[in-house]
Amino acid sequence: MQFFVLEETSGASKTEYDLIIIGGGPAGLTAALYGARYKLETAVMEKETPGGQVTLTDFVENYPGFPEGIEASKLAHQFEEHAKNAGAEIIAREVNKVIKHGEKDFEVFTHHGDSFRAKSLIIATGCNPRRLGVPGEEELTGKGVSYCAVCDGPFFKGKPIAVVGGGESALTEALYLAKLTDKLYLIHRRDQFRGAKVLGDRVRNHPNINLVLNSVVTEILGDGKVSGVMVKNKLTGETQKLDVDAVFIYIGLIPNIGPFKEFVETDEAGFIVTDEKMRTKTPGIFAAGDVRSKDLRQIVTAVSDGALAATSADEYINS
Numbered sequence: 001m002q003f004f005v006l007e008e009t010s011g012a013s014k015t016e017y018d019l020i021i022i023g024g025g026p027a028g029l030t031a032a033l034y035g036a037r038y039k040l041e042t043a044v045m046e047k048e049t050p051g052g053q054v055t056l057t058d059f060v061e062n063y064p065g066f067p068e069g070i071e072a073s074k075l076a077h078q079f080e081e082h083a084k085n086a087g088a089e090i091i092a093r094e095v096n097k098v099i100k101h102g103e104k105d106f107e108v109f110t111h112h113g114d115s116f117r118a119k120s121l122i123i124a125t126g127c128n129p130r131r132l133g134v135p136g137e138e139e140l141t142g143k144g145v146s147y148c149a150v151c152d153g154p155f156f157k158g159k160p161i162a163v164v165g166g167g168e169s170a171l172t173e174a175l176y177l178a179k180l181t182d183k184l185y186l187i188h189r190r191d192q193f194r195g196a197k198v199l200g201d202r203v204r205n206h207p208n209i210n211l212v213l214n215s216v217v218t219e220i221l222g223d224g225k226v227s228g229v230m231v232k233n234k235l236t237g238e239t240q241k242l243d244v245d246a247v248f249i250y251i252g253l254i255p256n257i258g259p260f261k262e263f264v265e266t267d268e269a270g271f272i273v274t275d276e277k278m279r280t281k282t283p284g285i286f287a288a289g290d291v292r293s294k295d296l297r298q299i300v301t302a303v304s305d306g307a308l309a310a311t312s313a314d315e316y317i318n319s
């Protein structure tokens with residue numbers, strides 16, 4: 001038998017829970033709220049600040065109940081407080097391995113070298129940003145290449161900026177960044193946007209946003225910091241250099257399923273397949289939120305997944 005000494009900083013009061021939720025975004029925190037209200041000993045393991053991808057944006061306009069919209073950080077904080085008030089614990093840990101010891105007996109190991117046991121697990125680990133994979137991107141990340149407008153945008157106030165992508169994230173973040181600069185290029189590989197029409201219309205009509213459509217970034221330029229991007233028009237084949245100080249990349253998401261691979265089935269894009277009760281192929285392990293294979297990745301669908309996953313976990317634990 002192994003004994004682990006809990007570091008005070010983990011936030012955990014014990015090492016055994018009924019339900020451990022991995023990931024503290026909207027799905028995980030909602031699962032925690034529901035789990036705690038089902039009187040399950042519930043913990044959320046989160047490697048960063050609770051709130052998930054919501055913390056990487058500025059303002060949320062499409063979450064019901066907030067007709068004027070709500071600051072993203074405030075909404076994330078409210079989710080966290082709600083889960084904690086219900087009795088859930090937030091453990092500051094990154095999970096790197098899971099072992100199933102038997103029915104209703106899972107052990108999760110962390111990068112800190114400690115481990116926690118639970119009768120059921122909910123995977124709510126969300127996604128990481130997809131990389132463009134062009135020359136200059138890796139070397140200049142943190143030096144003008146960014147995947148988080150709200151974190152890094154303010155450093156480039158008044159400077160020319162490029163945003164890459166045509167989904168909801170690229171449109172939302174372009175609109176945010178266009179408040180900081182009057183020279184923003186939105187580079188998208190098609191001429192139609194994937195993101196919500198209301199956002200697409202706003203982007204098209206924005207005086208600070210220059211659309212660079214049917215175009216792909218072939219290289220990010222800079223020596224120690226970004227100085228421009230090379231962009232190729234897919235229809236004409238012409239290449240042009242745009243002088244920008246920053247490039248914000250929003251071209252989709254890669255699901256975080258590393259430690260859970262053997263316990264779940266995934267779709268062709270790597271997202272976890274569940275049924276309507278959020279069950280994975282392993283009894284006792286559920287998945288919720290953006291990491292799950294589904295059509296609509298929004299805060300509102302993440303919280304729905306979280307509620308369902310916790311309900312199913314409660315049924316599993318008490319069956």
Ligand code: NAP
Nearest residue numbers: 165166167168169170189190194250251252253297298299
């Ligand atoms: P997304 O919807 O997958 O869109 C990715 C965009 O990047 C697409 O326009 C795509 O072009 C483009 N793209 C993909 N690979 C590319 C490449 N290699 N080079 C150039 N362009 C590339 O991703 P997202 O915008 O990050 O959104 C992810 C999910 O989060 C979506 O389900 C979205 O609805 C959701 N979301 C929700 C909220 C909210 O709830 N408020 C906010 C933001 C995002 P094509 O269109 O040509 O494929």
